[in-house]
Amino acid sequence: MSSTLLAVSDALAALLEQATAPVKTESRSLLRARGCVLAEDIRAAIAVPGEDNSAMDGYALRAADAAGPLPVTQRIPAGASPRPLAPGTAARIFTGAPVPTGADTVVMQENCVEEQGVLRVQAAVTAGANIRRRGQDLAEGDCVLRAGRRLSAADLGLLASVGHGEVTVFSPLRVALLSTGDELVEPGTGPLGAGQVYNSNRVMLAGLLQALGLEVVDCGIVADDVDATAIALRWAATNADCVISSGGVSVGEEDHIKEEVRQLGELLLWRLAIKPGKPLAFGNVLGVPFIGLPGNPVSSYVTFCLLARPFLLRCQGATELAPLPLSARAAFAVTQAGSRQEYLRVNVQPEAGGLVARPFANQSSGVLSSVCQSNALAVIPVGATVAEGDQVEILLLDTFG
Incomplete structure (x- = not known):
């Protein structure tokens, strides 16, 4: 495998190329269908409104x-x-x-x-x-929603307006979630010892998966041990449609995930030209897709949102995979061009003349408060510099869940 850092766009294309369309469907009441992906087109059997x-x-x-x-x-x-x-x-x-x-x-x-x-x-x-007027919202026979649409609250209301009490959706993927590292301690289980940290990635990633309507198979903490890593990966691949880990994919002697993925399946890509989040891995374990996210919490969050999320949505049958990019005026400068595409945590607010993006003071990949106290990511392309007042692309964090 080449040691060259892979561009974010190329990595995303590689992931989506490996994504397989779902086949299992189920019927769900509208009250349980928010976030699910429609498995069939829905047409209006009545006009809405039904009369003037x-x-x-x-x-x-x-x-x-x-x-x-x-x-x-x-x-x-x-x-x-x-x-x-x-x-x-x-x-x-x-x-x-x-x-x-x-x-x-x-x-x-x-x-x-x-x-x-x-x-x-x-x-x-x-x-x-x-x-x-009769039918000004929907006429009889109109396509209400297309297959592949991820259902919002408004979509559910629209379906109810044409008389649907339930819909056919793709069955939610089962995603196995592993956290690796001897230093990890589950929050609520007691005080930290020397060198230990609470396992924030587990609950954060579980929340992001649940926001997509997916079923989380919680595999807990996996020790920094070759045998334990192999056992956990094998079990996860046997019991889920996709495996996601956090940590253990860098170059340290205690990072066993990559090698065990190679032993049990295939590692297709590793190391991206992205900041934060360079050590991301993708491949399969026993034929089941595997995504290895970095251990630093901001890196884990950013790479999940930009790469794992669209992959999972494609595997779930969704047709819309990424949030709509917006533009804001930079209230900061980037004077040195980087070799990795950078995602700055920023606060975007409307001001005279449009949106303005102000960066969080500490952009370290270990500072999760930079995500919590920001509302967007500002995209700084490879090789680019930014002068204060330039327009930059932004991605709103609320769109990720």
Whole structure:
């Protein structure tokens, strides 16, 4: 394997090339489907809305009759079945209620005065105003959502609006999660000893996986031991659709993950031109995809979001793999061009003239607070410098979960 650092874009392309489409599907109620990936196109069996209805509280009438005065002949709440509206009359109507046959406009109540059952309109009236037409959201037969869409809360509401109580989705992947290192201690189990640290990567990565709707197979902490590493990898590959580890993929004598992956399967790539996160590994264990993330928490977070996440989404059947990049004005300078693509933790806020990105003071890969107290990553390409005021690409952290 070449010792040359692999570009982030090339690494991502290599991962996605190895991603296999899912085959297992299941039916889920809409209340349990958020974050799942649709396995089939959904078409509307009904129009939404199903009939012309009022966009606000007011009065339904003919625009030609607006000069009035008009007797109010009926009251139409949402869910009612109105009578046809006779010429020269008006109907009290409420938001969402069906517009009666014969009416061609709804006048908002703020522009009307009703006294003793007689309506006077006090504003100009336009035919068709304040009416939501039948099918303006969806017509019968329209494609509501396409297969491969990862379902949001709004998507679920849209599916409910056309009468779906459940949908067919791809079954969530089972992802085995290993943490390596003799120095790791699970939080809540007691005080730290000399040289020990709490295992932050386990809960962080589990949260990122759960945010994708995936099932986490928690393999706990794996000791820095060849045999223990081999046993853990073999068990993980046997019991999951993908294996993700944190730590153990660098060049230290106690980093056994890479070699055991080679022994049990294949290591396809290692070491990226990325900062933070250079020692990322990808391959397979017993034919099951394996991603080895760095042990430093920020490196683990960044490489998961940029590389593991799109790979898992592709394996889950999703068609949208990456957040939409935005642009912000740099409130910082990068004077020395780097050999690795860098992802600075920044706070992006709107100011006069657009978005402005300000970096967190400490960009060390071990400072997880740099992620928690930032809201975006600023992308600094290989070989690039940045002058204060330049536009830089940013990725919002909220989009990663």
